[in-house]
Amino acid sequence: MATTKESEDRAATVARVLRPLGNGPLTKAQALKAAQLLDVHWTTVYHLRQRFLANPVTSAVKPRERGPKTGSRRLSERVEIIVDEVLTTWLPRQRLLAHPLTDLTLEIRSRCAAAGVTPPSRSSVLRRWAAHREAEGSKQASNPVPAPGNFIVRNPLDVVQVDHTQADLLVVDSLSRRPIGRPWLSLAIDIATRCVVGFYVSMDRPGAATVALLLTRVALPKAAWLDKLGIQLEWPMRGVPRVLHLDNAAEFKSRALRSGCTEYGIELMYRPVRRPHYGGHIERLNRTLMERVHGLPGTTGSSPKGRKKRAPEKQAALTLQEFEQWLALEIGQRYHNSAHRGLHGATPASTWNALNGAAVISRSPATPEAEWQFLLQFLPVARRTIQADGLTLFYLRYWHPLFSTWRRDRRTVTVRYHPDDLSRVFVGIPGKAFIEARFADLRHPTISLWEQRSVVRHLRDQGQKLISEAMVFRAIEEQRRLVEKSQRNARSAKRRKPDTDRRAPPKAFPPDSLVPEPTSTSGLQPESVDYSKPAPAYDVEQW
Structure with a gap:
C-alpha cells in the first residue's frame, strides 16, 4: 500500500502535468507526451484528465490505496x-x-x-x-531562492509574497474608546503587478488561522467583505496564486496550509533565514503603509524614541474596524492608483489590467460551493477523540448523529474550525467530504475564537482552574449583556441631550452666602423630615 505521502506526491505530479493542458480538446500527441512524463499508458491520461476536469483539485487524481506495502510507515x-x-x-x-x-x-x-x-x-x-x-x-x-536583484515575475499571481507586521498605531475599544493595543496586519502582494491581493487585520498574534483567512481573501471575491465594511470600492485583484513566497514563521509551515496548497497546486517558497531583503517587495510595502499610518491619531511612530512626547494613548481614536476601513481605502483607492517606481511610473491597477489580470481569476473557485471548499481546505486543523458525550474543542462540546457510533471505539478524527464562528466545526471522514457538527446544546449563541480565549483568560485570572462549557457561555452572556446595556444607556443619553438643549436655562440663584438661613422663633434648628413615614393629616379651613 502506498503511503499517504507517496499518494499525495503522485497526485501532485499528475495535477502538475494536467493543469497546463487547459480545458480544451486533448490531442493524441499531448496525451503521449503526458503519458511519458507520468510513466503511464497514453489512454490512462484521458481517464485522469476526465477526473481532473470534473473537480480541478489535486485530490481528484489521488491514486487508490489497496493494502500495506513492505517499507511503508507503521506509525499511527x-x-x-x-x-x-x-x-x-x-x-x-x-x-x-x-x-x-x-x-x-x-x-x-x-x-x-x-x-x-x-x-x-x-x-x-x-x-x-x-x-x-x-x-x-x-x-x-x-527550488533555489532567487537573488533579490534577479527576482523577476512577468505574470499576475505567479508569485505572491505574504508577511505580517504590527501596525504603528494604537486602536481603541468601540464602547469605552480606550486604547486596547496595536493591531497586527497581514499582507499579500502580487510581485508582477505590485497589487495588494489581500490583507487581514486582527488583535491576535498571527497564526495558522490568520494565514487561512488571508488566503481565502486573496482567492475569493472581495465584494461581501467590502459590503460588510460599508465601503463602495472596486477591488478586482484576486485569484489562486501559483507560488507563495514566505518567511520561516511557524504559521507558514502548518499542516493546514501545506495540505491546502497541495490540493490547489500552490507551490511554497521559503526565503533564507534572517534574510529580510529576499522579501523586499512586501517589506517595502509594509514601510510605505506605516509611513501613512504615522499621520493617524494614536500613532506610536516607528521608534520608541520620542513616544512619550507623542502620547499615543491620549490621541488614539480609531477602532479596529475603522482602521480596517481606512486601510481598505488607502490601498484600494490611493495605493493601487498611484504611480509606482518599481513599475516604471505605471500604477498597480493599470499594470494588472495590462497584464490581463482578469484571466488568472479563471483559476479561482467559480461557484459558492467551490468557494466554500476552498475555505475549508485552509481552515486550521485539530485532532480530537470522540468521547461518550461527543467532541470537545476549546472547552466547547459538539455533537453529530455519527458520533454515537464513533464513540464506542473512541475514534480519533481531524477537525477544522473557523476562528470567527465556533458554532460549528467540520469533521473529516476518510475518502469522503467533511461533516458539519454543531454545538451539542443548540441554545448556545455563536461565538468567535477571540471571545472564547478572552473569556478563558478572564476565568483564569479569577483563579478558576477547571473551566467548563457552562462557565464559558455564562461569562460571554454576562459580557454581552453589559455591552448591550452600555449601548442602550449611550443611545438614551444621546436622545435626551437635544431636549435638554432646547429647554429654557434655569434661573440664576444668588450665591449660598446671600441666601438667608431659616429662622425659628424658638431658637431651635429646623426639624429634618423623615420621608419614610406617611404625611400627618392637619385640620384645614373649609370654604
Whole structure:
C-alpha cells in the first residue's frame, strides 16, 4: 500500500502535468507526451484528465490505496502528526542542542504521552529525522531562492509574497474608546503587478488561522467583505496564486496550509533565514503603509524614541474596524492608483489590467460551493477523540448523529474550525467530504475564537482552574449583556441631550452666602423630615 505521502506526491505530479493542458480538446500527441512524463499508458491520461476536469483539485487524481506495502510507515496517523509537527515547527526554533536526536526523541515522547498514544522508538525517530533532512535538502536544490536583484515575475499571481507586521498605531475599544493595543496586519502582494491581493487585520498574534483567512481573501471575491465594511470600492485583484513566497514563521509551515496548497497546486517558497531583503517587495510595502499610518491619531511612530512626547494613548481614536476601513481605502483607492517606481511610473491597477489580470481569476473557485471548499481546505486543523458525550474543542462540546457510533471505539478524527464562528466545526471522514457538527446544546449563541480565549483568560485570572462549557457561555452572556446595556444607556443619553438643549436655562440663584438661613422663633434648628413615614393629616379651613 502506498503511503499517504507517496499518494499525495503522485497526485501532485499528475495535477502538475494536467493543469497546463487547459480545458480544451486533448490531442493524441499531448496525451503521449503526458503519458511519458507520468510513466503511464497514453489512454490512462484521458481517464485522469476526465477526473481532473470534473473537480480541478489535486485530490481528484489521488491514486487508490489497496493494502500495506513492505517499507511503508507503521506509525499511527496521530503519531505521524506529532512527529511532523516536532520536525517542522519545534526543531527549527532550537538554536543549540547538545544531543539533537536525544532531545528530539524526548520532545516527541512527551507530546505522545500528553496525547495518550504510544510513542515511536528511537530508531523510528532517527529515520523520520533523516528523511526530513533529505526532503528539505532536495526542496532547496529543486527550488533555489532567487537573488533579490534577479527576482523577476512577468505574470499576475505567479508569485505572491505574504508577511505580517504590527501596525504603528494604537486602536481603541468601540464602547469605552480606550486604547486596547496595536493591531497586527497581514499582507499579500502580487510581485508582477505590485497589487495588494489581500490583507487581514486582527488583535491576535498571527497564526495558522490568520494565514487561512488571508488566503481565502486573496482567492475569493472581495465584494461581501467590502459590503460588510460599508465601503463602495472596486477591488478586482484576486485569484489562486501559483507560488507563495514566505518567511520561516511557524504559521507558514502548518499542516493546514501545506495540505491546502497541495490540493490547489500552490507551490511554497521559503526565503533564507534572517534574510529580510529576499522579501523586499512586501517589506517595502509594509514601510510605505506605516509611513501613512504615522499621520493617524494614536500613532506610536516607528521608534520608541520620542513616544512619550507623542502620547499615543491620549490621541488614539480609531477602532479596529475603522482602521480596517481606512486601510481598505488607502490601498484600494490611493495605493493601487498611484504611480509606482518599481513599475516604471505605471500604477498597480493599470499594470494588472495590462497584464490581463482578469484571466488568472479563471483559476479561482467559480461557484459558492467551490468557494466554500476552498475555505475549508485552509481552515486550521485539530485532532480530537470522540468521547461518550461527543467532541470537545476549546472547552466547547459538539455533537453529530455519527458520533454515537464513533464513540464506542473512541475514534480519533481531524477537525477544522473557523476562528470567527465556533458554532460549528467540520469533521473529516476518510475518502469522503467533511461533516458539519454543531454545538451539542443548540441554545448556545455563536461565538468567535477571540471571545472564547478572552473569556478563558478572564476565568483564569479569577483563579478558576477547571473551566467548563457552562462557565464559558455564562461569562460571554454576562459580557454581552453589559455591552448591550452600555449601548442602550449611550443611545438614551444621546436622545435626551437635544431636549435638554432646547429647554429654557434655569434661573440664576444668588450665591449660598446671600441666601438667608431659616429662622425659628424658638431658637431651635429646623426639624429634618423623615420621608419614610406617611404625611400627618392637619385640620384645614373649609370654604
